[in-house]
Amino acid sequence: MKKIILLSIVFLAISSCKKENQENGKLNIVTTTTMITDLVKNIGGDHINLQGLMGSGVDPHLYKASEGDVTKLVNADIIFYNGLHLEGKLVEVFEKMESQTKTPIALAEEIDKSTLIGSDYFAFNYDPHVWFNIAYFKQFAKKVTQVLSEKDPKNAENYSENEKQYLIKLDALQENIKATIETLPQEKRILVTAHDAFNYFGKNYAFEVVGLQGLSTATEAGVQDVQKLAAFIIDKKVKAIFVESSVPKRTIEALQAAVKSKGHEVIIGGTLFSDALGNAGTIEGTYIGMFEYNVNTIVNALR
Incomplete structure (x- = not known):
């Protein structure tokens, strides 16, 4: 209606x-x-x-x-x-x-x-x-x-x-992005986020990208999705996973808890800006600033 x-x-x-x-x-x-x-x-x-x-x-x-x-x-x-x-x-x-x-x-x-x-x-x-x-x-x-x-x-x-x-x-x-990413070894380029927003980024910079939800945040992640991704994180020895500013952080927190329940640890490496920029007046509030912020956050957490 x-x-x-x-x-x-x-x-x-x-x-x-x-x-x-x-x-x-x-x-x-x-x-x-x-x-x-x-x-x-x-x-x-x-x-x-x-x-x-x-x-x-x-x-x-x-x-x-x-x-x-x-x-x-x-x-x-x-x-x-x-x-x-x-x-x-x-x-x-x-x-x-x-x-x-x-x-x-x-x-x-x-x-x-x-x-x-x-x-x-x-x-x-x-x-x-x-x-x-x-x-x-x-x-x-x-x-x-x-x-x-x-x-x-x-x-x-x-x-x-x-x-x-x-x-x-x-x-x-x-x-600048290329130079920063080149400091991260290839085997550490595994990006786990709330939903599949970073596939083009992964394709360009040789990251394996895995999102808990699909391309649209309207697609809900189920228990099996969380457990499957938790097993992937443990198998690949992923050091950090990431929250997104426009997606509720509870999904990534549930993933972190699932990894911990299996006797392993993974940190939340920070918040990435995927479907929206940061607040006006901040570095992340522009496209260029957002991109640089994301890459620095990813590289620092995974390195």
């Missing part, structure tokens, strides 16, 4: 709502995840009005749009979202908007599907956590620049320059 009511609100809002004029004449941009919000902020700078729907610690897999969110979406000139079913509960809202000539832009649709990681749990779907491949995030940056420039050609040169400077920073991030 709530879903029907919300979709009705979307239809009525799109049909009857007149976009409020912005006194500053800037584009109204709405984004979903904190990673995309940070990206668009870097490219758009002071030339856009930017509103992100999700905040720090928010799980995009489970996020539901409020009536206030619908108003933001309807009044937006451009909507950027991840796609690949990451924002699962927003998909119907976006589809409704598409049918009314407003087309939200799924940035992950720019990626060559043949290079994506498939899902063992959902047929014909892909792992949506693509931002953990920095090369993919660079593609996001290019797409955002293209769209902003087409919508606001008078500031196209500024968007292009901002993209250029941001790509330089992403190049530096790649080099």
Whole structure:
């Protein structure tokens, strides 16, 4: 019933709502995840009005749009979202908007599907956590620049320059990450987390990645899953496992307890930022800072 009511609100809002004029004449941009919000902020700078729907610690897999969110979406000139079913509960809202000539832009649709990681749990779907491949995030940056420039050609040169400077920073991030990870022996590169958010990271940096839950946090881990992973940790002599900021830590604590019940010890190596950035104003509150923080946390705990 709530879903029907919300979709009705979307239809009525799109049909009857007149976009409020912005006194500053800037584009109204709405984004979903904190990673995309940070990206668009870097490219758009002071030339856009930017509103992100999700905040720090928010799980995009489970996020539901409020009536206030619908108003933001309807009044937006451009909507950027991840796609690949990451924002699962927003998909119907976006589809409704598409049918009314407003087309939200799924940035992950720019990626060559043949290079994506498939899902063992959902047929014909892909792992949506693509931002953990920095090369993919660079593609996001290019797409955002293209769209902003087409919508606001008078500031196209500024968007292009901002993209250029941001790509330089992403190049530096790649080099720093590689150097840090190279200090960790290959046999210690086993990353155990709350859910499968780090597969692209593992693929790029030769980590064996194991998540207690599946690609979506909507998939619950059962007792057998915990026991099986506990046995894996003991067999592989994994030193540390990790909590995620957007996933309740009880799942990892249950895993730690299961390992202990078998007469072994594994520490919780820290909290990683997977589906959301950290608080605004902190190092982890930016994409680049989050990535560096995660890698330092992982390497220090496993080493």
